Amino acid sequence: MNLFISHADADKELATKFVDLLLLGIGVPHDNIFCSSSRGAIPNGSFFVQHILSNLNRADFVIALLTRSYFESHFCQAEAGAALARQTAGVCEFVSFVVPPVTFSELDGALYGRQSGSILDLPALGELRDRIHARMTSKPPGTSVWDEKRENFLMTARALAARYEAKESLSHITVVEYKWVREEGTGVWVNSKIRITFKNETGQPLRIESGYWLSGSDGIPPFEPRQHLKWHFKHGDNEAFELSVPADSTFRTWIGLADQVGWPECLNRSAARNTGTLQLKLRMKDQLLDHNIYF
Numbered sequence: 001m002n003l004f005i006s007h008a009d010a011d012k013e014l015a016t017k018f019v020d021l022l023l024l025g026i027g028v029p030h031d032n033i034f035c036s037s038s039r040g041a042i043p044n045g046s047f048f049v050q051h052i053l054s055n056l057n058r059a060d061f062v063i064a065l066l067t068r069s070y071f072e073s074h075f076c077q078a079e080a081g082a083a084l085a086r087q088t089a090g091v092c093e094f095v096s097f098v099v100p101p102v103t104f105s106e107l108d109g110a111l112y113g114r115q116s117g118s119i120l121d122l123p124a125l126g127e128l129r130d131r132i133h134a135r136m137t138s139k140p141p142g143t144s145v146w147d148e149k150r151e152n153f154l155m156t157a158r159a160l161a162a163r164y165e166a167k168e169s170l171s172h173i174t175v176v177e178y179k180w181v182r183e184e185g186t187g188v189w190v191n192s193k194i195r196i197t198f199k200n201e202t203g204q205p206l207r208i209e210s211g212y213w214l215s216g217s218d219g220i221p222p223f224e225p226r227q228h229l230k231w232h233f234k235h236g237d238n239e240a241f242e243l244s245v246p247a248d249s250t251f252r253t254w255i256g257l258a259d260q261v262g263w264p265e266c267l268n269r270s271a272a273r274n275t276g277t278l279q280l281k282l283r284m285k286d287q288l289l290d291h292n293i294y295f
Contacts (some may be wrong), residue, residue: 001135003028005035006055006079012037013131014099014119014214017156025149026129027140034059045088056082061132064096066116067164071102081110095128101160101168118252120159125150166287172201178295180257180266181182190223190256194266196295197252200245207283208243213255219276223256229278230254253278270295 003022005014015037022028034055035041042048056062062083070076080096087094096111097119098104104116117124141149151179177197184191200206211229215222230239231253245251256275257266269275275295282289 001028001060001132002055002058003033003063003132003290004056004083005033005078006056006062006064006070007035008065008067008073008076009037010069011065011067011099011160012161014067014157017153018063018065021125021149021153022132025141025146025153026132027136027138028132030137036054053082057086058093059086060135060255062086062092062094063128064094064104065099065109065119066111067099068095068102068168071106071108077109084114090255092129095131097124099157099164101165110204120154120161122150122154125153132229135240139284150288163287163289164284166204166284167289167291169204169284170282170289170291171200172203173291173293174199174201175293178270179264180261182263192223192257192261194220194255194257194260195252196254196278197250199250200247202284203247204284205244205246208245208251209283210241211253211281211286212279213276214279215276218274219256220261220266222276223258227255 002067004017005019007018015035019033019035019038022033023030036048036052047092062079064065064070064076064083075077080094082091083094086092088132094114096114096116098107098116099119107114109115117127129146140146174197176199177195179195181193181195182191183193208231211231213222213229215225228241230241231243231251232239233243233251235247235252243251266275272292278293278295279293280293282291
């Protein structure tokens with residue numbers, strides 16, 4: 001009996017922990033599980049697409065881990081479609097698990113109308129164990145071992161689901177205002193600036209641990225490379241490299257530009273999304289997250 005774990009490359013940690021559950025909790029031999037994220041799964045020098053498809057085509061079970069990254073991957077969608085075609089032909093079983101924040105209502109395409117389980121649901125994991133045990137020829141681990149390994153897996157899965165959910169919510173940090181300004185006068189450190197105002201619409205308080213502006217090779221020349229940005233809530237506030245931002249509040253930063261940069265170039269580059277990248281490190285609850293905003 002061969003098992004194939006269908007998952008997105010971005011979900012390596014979840015997939016490898018799931019393999020541990022199959023190995024240690026259910027008792028599936030290592031050689032009977034194919035997971036492309038497992039060490040040595042794809043031999044050096046092999047054509048990885050052909051190797052993956054070869055293992056998919058000989059699998060008795062295909063288990064799909066349905067995350068947001070899974071649905072964004074054309075390769076994963078192709079794996080699901082191929083597995084469902086093999087299931088219809090009666091040559092394999094297809095099992096899927098939804099990983100929050102993905103919901104059952106979001107199953108679409110080849111997965112539309114297909115029954116699925118939640119990766120955090122004990123009965124759904126127990127059903128998978130029973131289905132695999134029914135086809136195993138070796139003696140499986142006892143119930144106490146299964147309970148321990150299942151709880152170990154669920155601890156990781158819950159933490160990853162919380163991280164996925166927090167990461168997804170960062171898309172609700174919205175740009176309220178983006179403008180080029182020229183500020184002359186004494187005491188002005190940089191004359192040409194881009195001032196950006198954001199709103200925290202994530203529904204949660206967050207803390208900016210650090211923020212950098214990266215122009216790259218094609219962006220607008222900055223006053224200094226890799227600028228460490230300062231933050232404040234409104235004009236006249238003291239600026240700081242770190243800032244705690246309540247939910248639904250606005251906050252601001254500015255990017256110092258090379259003195260010769262004018263507003264026409266800023267406007268043209270901004271329209272083409274070729275100004276630069278705001279690279280943030282944010283803390284939300286107990287999650288420390290990297291988040292890039294492209295301008």
